Amino acid sequence: MTATDGHAHSAPATARARARAELTREITDAARRQLAEVGSDGLSLRAVARELGMASSAVYRYFASRDELLTALIVEAYDAVGDAAEKAARATSGRPAHRFVAVATAIRAWAVEHPHDYALIYGSPVPGYSAPTETVNPAARVALAALNIFTDGVADGEVATTASGPVPRSVKGAFGRLRAEAGDALSDELLTRVLLAWTAMFGTISFELFGHLHGIVEDYDTFFEHQMRRVARFAVTGDAP
Amino acid sequence: MTATDGHAHSAPATARARARAELTREITDAARRQLAEVGSDGLSLRAVARELGMASSAVYRYFASRDELLTALIVEAYDAVGDAAEKAARATSGRPAHRFVAVATAIRAWAVEHPHDYALIYGSPVPGYSAPTETVNPAARVALAALNIFTDGVADGEVATTASGPVPRSVKGAFGRLRAEAGDALSDELLTRVLLAWTAMFGTISFELFGHLHGIVEDYDTFFEHQMRRVARFAVTGDAP
DNA sequence: TGTACATCAGTGAACGCGCGTTCACTGATGTAC
DNA sequence: TGTACATCAGTGAACGCGCGTTCACTGATGTAC
Numbered sequence: 024m025t026a027t028d029g030h031a032h033s034a035p036a037t038a039r040a041r042a043r044a045e046l047t048r049e050i051t052d053a054a055r056r057q058l059a060e061v062g063s064d065g066l067s068l069r070a071v072a073r074e075l076g077m078a079s080s081a082v083y084r085y086f087a088s089r090d091e092l093l094t095a096l097i098v099e100a101y102d103a104v105g106d107a108a109e110k111a112a113r114a115t116s117g118r119p120a121h122r123f124v125a126v127a128t129a130i131r132a133w134a135v136e137h138p139h140d141y142a143l144i145y146g147s148p149v150p151g152y153s154a155p156t157e158t159v160n161p162a163a164r165v166a167l168a169a170l171n172i173f174t175d176g177v178a179d180g181e182v183a184t185t186a187s188g189p190v191p192r193s194v195k196g197a198f199g200r201l202r203a204e205a206g207d208a209l210s211d212e213l214l215t216r217v218l219l220a221w222t223a224m225f226g227t228i229s230f231e232l233f234g235h236l237h238g239i240v241e242d243y244d245t246f247f248e249h250q251m252r253r254v255a256r257f258a259v260t261g262d263a264p
Numbered sequence: 265m266t267a268t269d270g271h272a273h274s275a276p277a278t279a280r281a282r283a284r285a286e287l288t289r290e291i292t293d294a295a296r297r298q299l300a301e302v303g304s305d306g307l308s309l310r311a312v313a314r315e316l317g318m319a320s321s322a323v324y325r326y327f328a329s330r331d332e333l334l335t336a337l338i339v340e341a342y343d344a345v346g347d348a349a350e351k352a353a354r355a356t357s358g359r360p361a362h363r364f365v366a367v368a369t370a371i372r373a374w375a376v377e378h379p380h381d382y383a384l385i386y387g388s389p390v391p392g393y394s395a396p397t398e399t400v401n402p403a404a405r406v407a408l409a410a411l412n413i414f415t416d417g418v419a420d421g422e423v424a425t426t427a428s429g430p431v432p433r434s435v436k437g438a439f440g441r442l443r444a445e446a447g448d449a450l451s452d453e454l455l456t457r458v459l460l461a462w463t464a465m466f467g468t469i470s471f472e473l474f475g476h477l478h479g480i481v482e483d484y485d486t487f488f489e490h491q492m493r494r495v496a497r498f499a500v501t502g503d504a505p
Numbered sequence: 506t507g508t509a510c511a512t513c514a515g516t517g518a519a520c521g522c523g524c525g526t527t528c529a530c531t532g533a534t535g536t537a538c
Numbered sequence: 539t540g541t542a543c544a545t546c547a548g549t550g551a552a553c554g555c556g557c558g559t560t561c562a563c564t565g566a567t568g569t570a571c
């Protein structure tokens with residue numbers, strides 16, 4: 024989504040530009056490796072420079088500050104989950120519940136493979152760091168991938184939009200922006216169901232990765248799939264599984 | 265739960281012992297205040313000492329290391345949510361769904377009031393810090409408070425224990441330890457339902473506190489209560505709300 | 506009640522460390538004519 | 539194709555800072571007789 028990445032395969036540009044793009048990559052890669060070792064607060068420009076065998080001051084040719092490097096990592100992490108979710112959504116067809124489970128499974132697979140990137144974006148906010156606006160769009164991708172499954176499902180008549188109970192007025196009114204992004208197809212009732220599935224999904228993943236299911240669940244794969252099936256069927260039909 | 269707190273109101277002991285207990289309190293209080301400002305990784309013994317107007321080395325008379333101070337904060341945080349949950353469970357009677365919503369509301373209220381303590385225990389794990397065993401029991405309290413609602417409900421015949429669908433064998437087998445703590449009353453089916461409610465609850469709270477519902481939900485109170493009602497009814501009956 | 510000794514709380518200096526960021530610099534790469 | 543100048547990448551030293559932890563010490567509080 025970045026201007027640089029967008030057409031990286033086209034114009035080789037100058038040797039200098041190519042070298043710059045490569046080194047920028049190497050820096051964020053090294054930073055991500057360090058993130059895995061010491062967490063987001065331990066992330067240090069100097070350590071990154073050391074790993075790359077360059078002077079710490081040289082990193083400043085690529086990132087104006089530590090925070091800017093952090094932002095790059097956050098954007099990349101959001102893009103990575105977003106990619107995984109979109110890919111899973113594209114790769115499946117048919118019943119919305121089935122597609123939702125596929126997207127959830129892809130998101131969890133990414134999280135399990137990249138626990139520190141997951142913690143960076145879905146764990147505690149980094150104190151003293153406030154996410155700049157450039158993280159907003161990448162962050163939305165993963166949610167839109169899931170939401171589109173339901174708009175598709177509504178179009179096909181496979182998703183129930185009617186309410187099985189009253190939705191509080193103040194909850195109803197709060198979805199304007201979300202619906203603007205996802206189209207008009209989604210009723211308030213459906214949105215609350217989707218959000219329930221969504222929070223249950225991230226709650227399950229966070230509990231697993233952050234150790235709160237330790238000693239309670241043994242087979243995380245099976246457990247997750249089971250729970251996502253229930254929650255997906257509920258989101259789609261409004262019925263309990 | 266600590267040996268010191270357990271009977272703090274009894275024997276005044278010596279003046280020295282009382283002073284020690286007081287200062288220990290002041291240190292953890294100052295540390296929690298600092299936690300709120302700079303997060304768990306920024307928490308520094310020296311800053312705590314500075315705030316208390318004492319030499320940094322003096323803190324070592326009370327906590328052997330920074331990690332030990334962190335552990336104290338974690339234990340206190342777990343005890344605080346545990347207290348809130350137990351109090352809410354005791355204060356309500358009647359329908360299990362109603363009691364569960366009360367407990368959930370109490371947990372969220374604590375979290376909203378103490379977002380940094382919440383992040384400390386339910387957010388990203390502190391890198392390089394592994395929770396010692398003394399945190400295990402305090403951590404379990406809040407879960408047991410919720411679980412007991414369901415064991416009570418089963419005893420009263422108000423909670424459905426029958427399966428509405430098959431529970432995978434590997435999920436079934438994994439609950440041994442949990443059931444040992446909560447009694448035999450809970451079927452595997454019921455446990456998966458309770459866990460779904462549990463992860464949905466923490467998922468919703470984390471999403472709210474960590475900013476992932478920003479611009480999506482406006483009235484967090486109403487939204488949370490609505491979702492918890494759905495999820496509680498589902499946990500109790502196996503039916504969708 | 507008084508004395509002698511042991512225990513504990515708190516001090517202040519020091520250890521070695523790593524951090525983010527700046528700055529003047531050298532040398533290489535790119536560009537305009 | 540060649541030259542003159544501008545741009546950029548990378549260096550190494552330095553700035554000021556805060557951290558966790560240790561240590562020998564002083565003085566106050568507690569305890570045994």
